[in-house]
Amino acid sequence: EVQLVESGGGLVQPGGSLRLSCAASGFSFRTYWMHWVRQVPGKAPVWVSHINTDGSTTDYADSVKGRFTVSRDNAKSTLYLHMNSLGDDDTAVYYCAREGISGFDLGYWGQGTLVVVSA
């Protein structure tokens, strides 16, 4: 069974940093692209970033480019999101997701971790 478990969320002050982790199990982590998606409760999800199988290719939403960095450790089956210069509008539930069968959809999602940016 595919399992994705996010951690690392919490309360952080504006301008601060946070690192989110996503522990994967139940599948061959090193063979799938992985994504981060965030969602303000009551709003639509927003795609944040993705990373290819060996970490050599990453893409970001404009709103986080230059501030967030996605990485992965295939030996540990873990995905990371390093977030710097956090602002109020980064407050959201952050989900990690695995690509689905088609390779172009988000087939499996974690339960999410809440990030609150507030003084």
Added chain:
Amino acid sequence: DIQMTQSPSSVSASVGDRVTITCRASQGITWLAWYQQKPGKAPKLLIYAASTLQSGVPSRVSGRGSGTDFSLTINSLQPEDFATYYCQQSYSIPYTFGPGTKLEI
């Protein structure tokens, strides 16, 4: 960025009804997915490639469309179908979601 719109934003229906939700992309796309989300839960993939049912999704759910216009239909609504539905394009970066359609009893 490709903008996704959905209609209606909300719809009320009863158990046993059929409901159709539409999604429109601001330019032609070739990859569209539909997700269902219940309160406090992560989105769940229902359909990918516009019309392919994800494993385990009941056959009363179907999707169709191409280019810029897509639709999701749920036949014979069941209590577990009442949720919010999102379309999402993965044709180009950044992947974008529609604003959602809330299906209410």
